[in-house]
Amino acid sequence: MSKTGTTSGPRKPLLSLAPMEGLTGHTFRRIHAECFGALDRYYTPFLTPPRVGSSFGKRDCGEVDPANNQGLHVVPQLLTKNADEFVWSSELLAKMGYREVNLNVGCPSGTVVGKGRGAGFLRDLDALDTFLSEVCSRSPLPVSVKTRIGVANDEEYGAILDVYCRHPLAELIVHPRVRKDFYRGKPRWEPYGETLRRAPFPVAYNGDIFTCGDRDALLAAYPETRHVMLGRGLLYNPALARMLNGGPALMLAELKRFHDKLFDAYEAQMGGNAVFRMKEWWSYAQHAFDDPVSVHRAVRKVRTVADYQAAVAKIFG
Numbered sequence: 001m002s003k004t005g006t007t008s009g010p011r012k013p014l015l016s017l018a019p020m021e022g023l024t025g026h027t028f029r030r031i032h033a034e035c036f037g038a039l040d041r042y043y044t045p046f047l048t049p050p051r052v053g054s055s056f057g058k059r060d061c062g063e064v065d066p067a068n069n070q071g072l073h074v075v076p077q078l079l080t081k082n083a084d085e086f087v088w089s090s091e092l093l094a095k096m097g098y099r100e101v102n103l104n105v106g107c108p109s110g111t112v113v114g115k116g117r118g119a120g121f122l123r124d125l126d127a128l129d130t131f132l133s134e135v136c137s138r139s140p141l142p143v144s145v146k147t148r149i150g151v152a153n154d155e156e157y158g159a160i161l162d163v164y165c166r167h168p169l170a171e172l173i174v175h176p177r178v179r180k181d182f183y184r185g186k187p188r189w190e191p192y193g194e195t196l197r198r199a200p201f202p203v204a205y206n207g208d209i210f211t212c213g214d215r216d217a218l219l220a221a222y223p224e225t226r227h228v229m230l231g232r233g234l235l236y237n238p239a240l241a242r243m244l245n246g247g248p249a250l251m252l253a254e255l256k257r258f259h260d261k262l263f264d265a266y267e268a269q270m271g272g273n274a275v276f277r278m279k280e281w282w283s284y285a286q287h288a289f290d291d292p293v294s295v296h297r298a299v300r301k302v303r304t305v306a307d308y309q310a311a312v313a314k315i316f317g
C-alpha cells in the first residue's frame, strides 16, 4: 500500500465528501461510512430539479431518500439555472428534512456548460446575480454554492466573487480551477485566499487534497481554513479522512472489505452492470496500490461478473 504520511497539529477543519457523479452516490456514502467512519458532511452528486409541481426522477429520488442517508449529514446539490425549479426542489428537500441545498456552478461538461448551467453560469454574471437574489430570498433552505473561479482564466474571479458577496450564502465552496482546466493542472490557492479575505459567509476549499501533507500545506498557507472537501483523494485512499483526523493508514484487508461490500451492494441494485460501476471506482482506487498500472491492467478488459471476481482475487491476492 502506498504511504501518505501522518499529520499533527491542533486545528482540524471539518471534512466533507465531494459530489462525484457515478462515484459518491448514496450506496458509496453509506458503505464508506460503515467501513471508515462518517465524514462531517456529504454532498450528493448533482440532481436535476424536477418541473415545478413534479417529483424528482427515480434515480435522484433514491439519492435523497432519507432512508438511504440515515445518520449522515447530507447536502443535496442541484444543477440548474431555473430559479423556480430550484426553489421548488428546495421545498421538496425541506419536507424530507434536509437543512441546506447546494448549487453546482462548476460542472465543466460541454453539454451542461452549453446550456448555461454548471460552470456555464459563470459566462453570464447578471443571470447568476438575478438567480441568486431569487433563490436566496425564496428558498426555504439556506443556499450554498460550489464554484469554479472562471470559465477561461483566473482573472474572471474578481467579478465572480463580487456577485457571490452580494448574497447571503450559507457557504461558498471554492474549487480554484477554471472550466477550461477540467480537472487538470494545479488548483490556484490565491483565489481561495481572496475568498477567505472578502466573503461575508463561510468558505470551504476543494481541490487536490490527496495526502495529510497536502492538507497541512493548505492549513499552513491559510490557517483560517474551516472546511476541506475531499474528492479524488478519498477515492484514491478511502482512509484519507481518518488519516487527516490522526488515525491509521489504509490496510489492504479493510480495502478488500470495503470493496466487497460496495460490489455486493451495486450487484444487488444493478446486476452485472455493477462491474462497470466498480471499474470506474478502480480507476481511482488503483492508486492505493504500489503498482497501480498492474491493477488497471487486471480490471481493464473485464466484462462479466465471473471475470471481474477473478481479477479482484488476483489484485488482493
Ligand SMILES: Cc1cc2nc3c(=O)[nH]c(=O)nc-3n(C[C@H](O)[C@H](O)[C@H](O)COP(=O)(O)O)c2cc1C
Pocket (backbone or CB within 6 Å): 018, 019, 020, 021, 022, 023, 044, 045, 046, 077, 104, 105, 106, 107, 146, 175, 183, 206, 207, 208, 209, 229, 230, 231, 232, 233
Ligand atoms: C467523475 C467526477 C464526477 C464529478 N461530479 C460532480 C458533481 O456531480 N457535482 C460537483 O459539484 N462536482 C463534481 N465533480 C467535481 C468534484 O466534486 C471535485 O470538485 C473535483 O474532483 C476536484 O476535487 P478533488 O481534487 O478533491 O477531486 C466531479 C468530478 C469528477 C472527477
